[in-house]
Amino acid sequence: MTDNAIRSILIVGGGTAGWMTANLLATRLRRLPVQITLVESPDIRTVGVGEATVPAIRDYFRAIGVNEFDVMRATHGTVKLGIEFRDWSRPGTNFFHPFGRYGVDAFSVPFHQFWLKRRIAGDDTPLSAYCLATEAAMRNLVVLPPEQPANDLGVFDWAIHFDAGLFARFLSQRAREELGVAHVEGTIAGVHRGGDDGRIASVTLTGGDTLEADLFIDCSGFRSLLLGQALEVPYDDWTHLLPCDRAVAVPCTHGDALTPYTRSTALSAGWQWRIPLQHRVGNGYVYSSRHISDDEATATLLSRLEGEQLAEPNMLRFRTGHRTRVWEKNCVAIGLAAGFLEPLESTSITLIQSGVERLLAHFPDRDFEPSLADEFNRITSLEYARIRDFLLLHYWGNRRHGEPMWDACRALELPETLASRVRAFAGGGKLPRYEWDSFQPPSWLSMYAGLDILPPRHDPLADQLSAEELGASFAKMREAIGRATALGIPHDEFIAEHCAMQTDIARSAQPAPVSII
Template sequence: MAKNAIRSILIVGGGTAGWMTANLLATRLRRLPIEITLVESPDIRTVGVGEATVPAIRDYFKAIGVTEFEVMRATQGTVKLGIEFQDWARPGERFFHPFGRYGVDAFAVPFHQFWLKRRMAGDETPLSAYCLATEAASRGLVLLPPDQPANDLGVFDWAIHFDAGLFARFLSRRARDDLGVRHVEGTIAGVNRDGETGRIASVTLEGGAELAADLFVDCSGFRSLLLGQALDVPYEDWTHLLPCDRAVAVPCTHGEELAPFTRSTALSAGWQWRIPLQHRVGNGYVYSSRHISDDEATATLLSRLEGETLAEPNMLRFRTGHRQRLWEKNCVAVGLAAGFLEPLESTSITLIQSAVERLLDHFPDRDFDPSLADEFNRITRLEYARIRDFLLLHYWANRREGEAMWDECRALELPETLAARIRAFTGGGKLPRFEWDSFQSPSWLSMYAGFDIWPPRHDPLADQLTVEELGASFAKMREAIGRAAALAVPHARFIAENCAAPAAPHDHGRVPAHSA
């Protein structure tokens, strides 16, 4: 190794962020003599958000050498084909955001432009009828995408739901037992900085022990013990754009069939999540404290549970946004220590994953060339802003008239980045792609379709096919989707046959395989 090479990394904090970081760093750096230590306090409870994921999580599993089914068995995991949105557009209406494409493009013209042409000719078939993932999810069925789909109708993806606590425990065992990560239990009493460089030199634990390192990764949660407190990096607050600032969560037993999707239901002052696991259902109410009290929010959530509560409600306060710099000196923040975007589109774990991957892409030596941190920070700020805009579209596009929070959201002055996207679509059905977009064109199209936002015209290039030709082609697409969906199996059966978790004593919340 070069004389200035990094030789030690200290990860401050456990939970999902800490142990995801430890596993990926230890896997990717295993051929280098770098000692990786994780320190966590047994007295500090982790937040435990992020029980739903997006398909990128499967890339993470592959990177650390585990399989999806291995993780699902260890974490009571289930399949996620997308998110169902209830009552967002208007009370009583629902739509689905799938991990999949719509229809088949032709002549380099996106499918939705042809669909718009048929719609303007009087065809009332919804766009969702041309997505295999949506069709399967709506029927409670699961199938995995083929390795080589015959055409774009077979192009879709999937993610998983899991118990975040069990996931952290799974990663902890693997990091310690298989990857050689050193684990220290202790509460940090102080952070010590080098008087000359200002970098972090070590942390002191209660009892006096000191842990030194070359590179520090702050996974200390909302406290942001290193980046926020010790290095005093300011926080960029986006609460004026995304109104929800609190959440209450509680698990319950199953009362419905095991759906292969997350459900988000709009309520008067926010929205409720439903995340089905093998052994229980995760529920939460994400809300604006300006529009409902904590007690009212808790009572509302408890009144809407489908089964028996399995724990006391857990309260969470947050500020949407991120630290102005995510890498400062020799410290990189990951997870909640870096920032927070509410779990509406399950991006919490994605942001952990991408941060660690980005650190590896810009891995420093002990000189810590500022250009590495500058580029890391530039990309990460873009990533947060792109996700923020996608989440903001959900709120701004609502039609829940007469409710204070929702009325305020429709009146928001949008960031120009989001306003430009909306203009491009409402003007000509265009779906521009920006640098470091986390959500691609089909996701944006799902939102516009769900909120019934359409341009007044179709792309002139869609006139390469007549309305009649499109009608015949569209009918074949729907038939193909029906044939593919017929090969799917009920979600609970899929779990039982592939990745059922070992039964635990008194596991009365589990859905049996025959329930679906």
């Protein structure tokens, strides 16, 4: 290492963000003489981020050298093949957002263009019939993707649900015992900036101890202790676009099936999540305080629990958006300290993961070359905006007429980045891809089809196949999906065989804190 190399990193805050950051940094930097320290207060309650995930979480497991089934055993995890959306288009409707593709493309024409052609001709077979992940999930079956799929029907992925508190505990133990991360318990009383450049020099704990570092990672949650408070980086608020600003969460016992998917049910002033874990069900009502009171929201959620209530309701207030600069001077914020987006598509952990990966891709020395921070911040802003647009489509595309919050969402003026996407699909079924899209074309297609935002025409190139040829091809696809689905294993049996929870952890587990999925 050069004399100017980073030799010490201080992570401020534990929880999911802090310990995910510690594990990945310690793994990637293990051949360098860099001391990583994490300081967290035992007196400050953490927000349990990310009980539901997206498939990228398994990339994280591989990156830090752990097996997904070991994580699931330690965290009471279950399989997630996607998200079921109930009542979003209108009451009584439902659709599924899978982690997979639809059908098989032909002649370089996307499958959905052929599906549109048949639909316009009168075939009302839903798009979901051509997705293996959806068909398996709706039958409570687990089918894992082959390593080398024979065709596009086998291209899908899976994620997991887990207990966020147990996940942080699992990562904490590994970081401290296997990766050499130093752990300090203490409450930060002050943040000190030094020199003419105004960088953070140290933090002081309530007992008087001082912790110095070259690089500071702010994982202090919504408080954004370093980036927001000490460095005074402003917050770009998106509440005018994404209406929900509060959540109430309550775990309960199982009363329904152990489904291999998350469920999101639209309610009058927001939506309810259901996340099935091995030992309990996570429930929450994410809502707009302008359209329902806290007491009403809590009563609504409690009335909809499928089993026995396991803890008192936890309340959370939030603002969607992000810090205008997530890397400022010698401080990088990760997780809620950087920003927060509607938990509708389980992106909280993805943003933690991508933030740490991005830091490693732009890792500085003690000069903190400004161009590194500039590019980091440019990409981060794009990533947040792309996710924001995808989430906004859920709200804007609703057909829940006569309900003030939902009526207001339909009347929103969309950001041009989203408006252009909607025009492209509604006009001709086109699914453009932009830089730093977190959600790929099949995800957008799921939402357009589920919300009935469909073009009146198909791509003329889809006419390369006749109606008879398409009929035969589509029938073969459905038959192949049926055969593959028949090989699926009931979710509860799959869990029992591969990753049943550890009984010692099960006995010691406490009710989870507020969880942002």
